[in-house]
Amino acid sequence: MQTQDLRDAVLRHLTYSLGKDPAHAQTNDWRLALSFAVRERIVDPWFASTRATYGGKHKRVYYLSMEFLIGRLLEDAVVNLGLMDAADEVMSGFGQNLHNVLSDEPDAALGNGGLGRLAACFLESLSTIGCPAYGYGIRYEHGLFKQSFRDGRQMESPEDWLLRRNAWGFPRPEASFRIGFNGRVAERDGKPVWEPSEAVLASAHDTPIIGWQGRWANTLRLWEAKPVDIFDLDRFNRGEFAAAAEAEASARTISRVLYPDDTTYQGKRLRLQQEYFFTAASLRDIVRRFDSEYDDPAWLPQKVAIQLNDTHPAIAGPELVRILHDEKGMEIDRAIETARATLNYTNHTLLPEALEKWSEELMSDLLPRHMTLIQRIDEHHAQEKPNRKVRLIENGDVKMGELSFVMANRVNGVSALHTELMKQTVFEDLHAQYPDKIVNQTNGVTPRRWLLSANPRLSNLIAGEIGMDWVDDLEQLARLEPLAEDSAFRKAYRDAKRANKAELSQWFRDTHDVALDPDAMFDVQIKRIHEYKRQHLNILEAIALWQEIRDNPNGDWTPRVKIFGGKAAPGYVFAKEIIYLINSVAKVLNADPVTSKFLKVVYPPNYNVTLAEKLIPAAELSQQISTAGKEASGTGNMKFALNGALTIGTLDGANVEIRELVGADNFFLFGMTASEVVERRKVHEHAAKAIAADPRLARALDEIRAGTFSDGDGERFRSITDNVSGHDYFLVSSDFTDFWRASREVDRAYRDSTSWTRMAVLNTARSGWFSSDRTIRGYMGDIWGASAVPA
Ligand code: F58
Numbered sequence: 001m002q003t004q005d006l007r008d009a010v011l012r013h014l015t016y017s018l019g020k021d022p023a024h025a026q027t028n029d030w031r032l033a034l035s036f037a038v039r040e041r042i043v044d045p046w047f048a049s050t051r052a053t054y055g056g057k058h059k060r061v062y063y064l065s066m067e068f069l070i071g072r073l074l075e076d077a078v079v080n081l082g083l084m085d086a087a088d089e090v091m092s093g094f095g096q097n098l099h100n101v102l103s104d105e106p107d108a109a110l111g112n113g114g115l116g117r118l119a120a121c122f123l124e125s126l127s128t129i130g131c132p133a134y135g136y137g138i139r140y141e142h143g144l145f146k147q148s149f150r151d152g153r154q155m156e157s158p159e160d161w162l163l164r165r166n167a168w169g170f171p172r173p174e175a176s177f178r179i180g181f182n183g184r185v186a187e188r189d190g191k192p193v194w195e196p197s198e199a200v201l202a203s204a205h206d207t208p209i210i211g212w213q214g215r216w217a218n219t220l221r222l223w224e225a226k227p228v229d230i231f232d233l234d235r236f237n238r239g240e241f242a243a244a245a246e247a248e249a250s251a252r253t254i255s256r257v258l259y260p261d262d263t264t265y266q267g268k269r270l271r272l273q274q275e276y277f278f279t280a281a282s283l284r285d286i287v288r289r290f291d292s293e294y295d296d297p298a299w300l301p302q303k304v305a306i307q308l309n310d311t312h313p314a315i316a317g318p319e320l321v322r323i324l325h326d327e328k329g330m331e332i333d334r335a336i337e338t339a340r341a342t343l344n345y346t347n348h349t350l351l352p353e354a355l356e357k358w359s360e361e362l363m364s365d366l367l368p369r370h371m372t373l374i375q376r377i378d379e380h381h382a383q384e385k386p387n388r389k390v391r392l393i394e395n396g397d398v399k400m401g402e403l404s405f406v407m408a409n410r411v412n413g414v415s416a417l418h419t420e421l422m423k424q425t426v427f428e429d430l431h432a433q434y435p436d437k438i439v440n441q442t443n444g445v446t447p448r449r450w451l452l453s454a455n456p457r458l459s460n461l462i463a464g465e466i467g468m469d470w471v472d473d474l475e476q477l478a479r480l481e482p483l484a485e486d487s488a489f490r491k492a493y494r495d496a497k498r499a500n501k502a503e504l505s506q507w508f509r510d511t512h513d514v515a516l517d518p519d520a521m522f523d524v525q526i527k528r529i530h531e532y533k534r535q536h537l538n539i540l541e542a543i544a545l546w547q548e549i550r551d552n553p554n555g556d557w558t559p560r561v562k563i564f565g566g567k568a569a570p571g572y573v574f575a576k577e578i579i580y581l582i583n584s585v586a587k588v589l590n591a592d593p594v595t596s597k598f599l600k601v602v603y604p605p606n607y608n609v610t611l612a613e614k615l616i617p618a619a620e621l622s623q624q625i626s627t628a629g630k631e632a633s634g635t636g637n638m639k640f641a642l643n644g645a646l647t648i649g650t651l652d653g654a655n656v657e658i659r660e661l662v663g664a665d666n667f668f669l670f671g672m673t674a675s676e677v678v679e680r681r682k683v684h685e686h687a688a689k690a691i692a693a694d695p696r697l698a699r700a701l702d703e704i705r706a707g708t709f710s711d712g713d714g715e716r717f718r719s720i721t722d723n724v725s726g727h728d729y730f731l732v733s734s735d736f737t738d739f740w741r742a743s744r745e746v747d748r749a750y751r752d753s754t755s756w757t758r759m760a761v762l763n764t765a766r767s768g769w770f771s772s773d774r775t776i777r778g779y780m781g782d783i784w785g786a787s788a789v790p791a
Contacts, residue, residue: 003086009037010090013608022094025708026166030096031104034087035167038077041206044209046217052789053132057293057784060680061126061133061301061779062286064316065119065309068137068220068256069144071449071609073207075102075166076124079453081214093270096385105154106161106607107635110222113528114443114635115348117609118414119309121446121635121772127218128472130788136282136381139169139205139222147567149607152583154568154576158257159733162544169222176203177284178228179277185369192326194369196550200251201226201490202281209565212448212472216789225254230786248501261749266394272358272366283320286370292365298326301341301409305784308345308408310355311400317407318373326369327615336380336407344783345404345411346441348632351416351532356400359431359668363398374398381406389429404429405437410783412441414445415633415654421674432613440784442654443633444772447474450639452601455602457496458643458764484761488755494757497620497644502620514590514602520559524615524645525623529568529575532630536720537732538562538623539582543700549595563615565607574719579603584709611637616643621746624649625739628729629674631655638770644760646749648742650735652772662766666759668749670742671735680734681693685729690736697736701725 014020014033039776053060078087091098111117119135126133151700156186180196187193197294202223210217226247236244253270254277281305290297296439308316317339322336349355351774364371380394392403405411413419419440423431431438452459452471461472465483470476483489508514516522525538542562564582566744568575586601604611622640623648624631631653641647641658647657650671659667672680680686691698701721709715724732751754780786 002083003089006037006083007093008089009040009092010034013037027096027100027104028548030091030094032165032167033100034091034101035074035077035105038074038081038083038087039167041081041083041214042077042208042210042217046219047208049132049216049218049789051128054293056789057303058132058306059784059790060281060289061784062304062306063119063122063126063133063135063309063316064282064306064313065116065135065137066113066275066312067116067309068108068119068123068135069113069116069609070108070120070123070220071613072102072105072107074105075453076449079448080104080128080212083473092376097386103610105167106164107610108144108161109608110137112144112259112639114633116308118635118772120234121444121449122374122776123209123218123220124211124446125444125772125776127209128446128621129773129780130211130216130790131218131776131780132386132789133218133786134357135209135218136278136285137220137222138255138258138278139224140255141252142257143568144258144608145570149579149583149603149605150265152587153579154579155569168207170207171207172204175285175751176201176226177281178202178281179347181273181276181366181473183368185372189558192369192372194326199228200277201228201253201275204285205283209446214570220280221282223255223278225251225277227251236521236786247727253763257746269366272362275312276315276319276367277372279316279372280319282313283316283323287323297324297477298334298338298339304342304790306343307493307779307783308343308404310346310348311404311559313405314404314407315347315370315398318370321373321377322369322709331381336377340407341409343408345408345413347401347413347418347422347426350421350632351578351630352426354425357397358400359400360393360396374403377406385433388433394576398524401426402430404571405434407439411438412779412783413438414441414443414633415657416440417629417651417674418632418653421629427727441775441778441782442657442770443628443635443638444770445642446772447471447642449613449617451642454613455496455500455643457499458493458617461492461496462488462764464703470768472773474771474773477768480761481767484758484765490754490757490761491759493644494753497618497760499619501620504614505698507614508602508604511602512602512604515548516561516600517559518603519596520561521599522563522618523560523621523623523744524563524565524619524640526565526612526615527565527634527636529566529572529576529578531574532731533626534730534732534735535564535566535582536578536724537625537739538564539578539585539601540697540700540732540736541723541739542599543585543703544696544740545743546589546592546595546599547696547699547703549598550592553594558750559598559601560747562599562601563619564601564603565611565615567607574723577717577719581704581709584717588709591727612639616640616645619643620750620756621643621645622647622649624652624655625671625735626650626652627735628652628672628677630730638767641763642767642770644764646746646756646759646763648739648746658767658770662763666766667770668742668746670738672731677731680731681729684730685735687725688732691725694740695739696740697733725737 010033020029024291088098111263143159148155183197207220208217232244266452320339321335323533324330411421466479505516505518628650633653648668707714
């Protein structure tokens with residue numbers, strides 16, 4: 001019945017929504033037809049969820065985020081609606097392969113990395129749990145750039161996910177708000193009124209996000225920027241064709257690209273415009289919805305919880321005060337208190353360069369009323385805490401982290417260690433004044449995407465043992481623990497991993513023309529390229545290992561394939577040098593007839609959510625090697641452990657909690673702790689000393705300097721060798737020796753496949769806590785005061 005209905009719906013959409021004759025339909029047409037057929041099955045639960053929320057007057061959660069890195073949506077929807085088998089049958093019936101159809105969908109890459117992906121996992125968990133919620137963000141016309149390599153160097157080209165019709169967004173041109181910029185603050189009846197001199201329209205597109213088993217659906221509302229006046233007809237008629245379209249082009253620029261380069265003033269201005277644009281539109285929408293149900297704005301904190309995903313929507317503080325005070329006439333201090341009781345802020349980084357600041361000049365120019373309100377909020381803070389040390393405006397800059405902190409009811413970190421470090425470092429003074437404000441919510445990942453869909457072999461094996469309850473109750477995986485001692489189960493577990501590795505090897509052969517040995521250890525480091533994540537530590541270890549294998553080619557080496565993936569910010573020169581070095585090393589090592597059977601390095605370009613879904617199920621070793629104290633949490637680390645990869649890692653971010661849960665014996669720890677890192681930096685010439693003490697490290701660096709990986713050009717990677725042997729802020733040299741030790745321990749452990757598999761099974765069995773369902777329940781209870789609505 002289900003299959004028959006789905007088949008009819010696919011055919012109907014192919015014919016009447018897409019206007020295609022089945023005889024001439026291409027994969028793209030079949031994919032869209034299937035998407036529409038699936039989408040219409042989401043609409044009823046979606047409406048029902050909305051009605052239940054209105055009907056019960058339930059509190060709503062609003063997640064404001066510059067980024068939602070959702071990837072593909074069709075498979076998610078098919079899986080959550082339990083339509084996988086039906087879709088497979090229907091597509092085969094039409095002579096299509098479901099896998100190819102699903103793979104045709106472009107990734108919605110509306111994010112950079114962990115922060116954006118976390119937002120996507122949260123949306124899915126909110127729907128699975130049945131918590132009334134909206135995600136609010138920007139509908140970027142171009143998501144994160146596409147990465148390619150030319151002679152080993154990163155090249156960037158624009159991403160174009162909207163080029164082919166998007167199946168998921170419902171345009172809502174009727175839900176439009178005028179968003180002002182610039183202008184002046186006038187006085188009317190003794191009250192301040194902002195009179196913007198420029199404006200754009202924020203126009204909504206809604207995507208329903210369906211939870212597990214289709215019980216509940218929430219909305220992701222993304223704003224598109226449009227001109228207020230479409231077109232200057234007078235100018236056009238005067239023959240000024242380009243000028244006539246100027247206003248339109250400049251308005252559309254706001255939602256054109258994700259995180260444009262902010263190294264120029266224009267870039268910075270555009271970024272702040274984007275932030276205000278989506279925050280203001282979202283707040284207008286939230287307040288409109290609230291006003292449709294309640295008369296008194298004092299009720300706002302009871303019915304609305306707003307989460308600021310990092311400081312990017314921090315302007316929500318002053319904007320909400322502006323709405324409550326300037327527009328609704330609430331007394332200013334009460335407006336500040338009311339806004340503060342409604343807003344919460346998640347911090348995702350302690351790196352000082354990543355904490356947003358805006359010059360007072362830019363803020364006063366672009367958002368003059370907000371600038372005066374920030375000063376007023378600062379005074380409010382001073383009245384409340386007369387001995388305060390922190391000011392919101394300092395040296396001509398508005399500090400968005402501090403503003404977010406002061407305007408939030410709760411502030412949270414994303415792992416236990418990160419939250420403690422927040423208290424001790426960036427927010428030390430504010431924490432002393434508001435000791436109950438900071439709470440921890442360790443990140444999580446959605447098991448529907450990161451185990452059930454991404455790893456069907458392991459999922460089927462698990463389902464055969466413990467059924468399907470784990471899918472929305474991941475701690476059920478603990479029931480697998482005794483099976484770590486069951487040799488038949490271990491064999492099945494190993495077979496599933498081996499099959500995933502073989503499939504990945506086939507993919508590498510087909511798409512990148514490289515042959516990987518599926519019996520070698522698959523060692524994976526996938527994440528944004530950043531000095532603190534230390535991809536260069538990993539490649540240095542590879543060079544040193546290559547040298548030892550060359551010295552002793554008949555040694556008993558454990559074959560390894562090192563897989564890298566990740567993009568560098570276009571303006572981050574050092575990170576791009578690291579990419580260049582990895583690719584250059586890969587070229588030499590892979591061409592070495594003697595060593596390449598033991599060690600290969602591959603770096604598929606354009607790492608994205610879809611590629612992560614291929615790599616993680618095939619991984620056996622997860623590289624989580626950041627300088628301790630720098631990785632706020634990590635979420636990739638959780639996905640790997642869940643899929644049975646063992647971690648080699650530092651005591652950083654959520655690695656700490658992973659190690660505690662999976663057990664120290666099932667985790668390869670190395671490196672300095674966060675406090676040792678701080679001490680080590682004080683040691684005079686710490687890098688030179690570390691190199692002098694480790695001939696392997698010295699030799700690996702010399703090999704780079706000798707030009708082995710750069711056609712004899714000893715200067716090519718000078719910036720890296722100089723850094724690692726000089727200032728070495730991220731302590732690559734000081735951690736190298738212990739990383740080498742732990743890596744050889746990994747080699748030894750891998751040779752005993754029984755004990756390796758036992759450890760892998762225990763990683764899966766003990767990773768249930770890292771479900772984003774658990775994280776969301778934590779936010780609901782500790783931060784939002786929100787409840788699930790019985791479906
Ligand atoms: C990441 N931050 C953290 N920022 O680095 C990671 O440890 C954590 O697990 C994750 O957030 C989720 O909490 C992150 O991804 C960004 O991508 C910024 C976006 C805006 C521009 C600067 C980078």
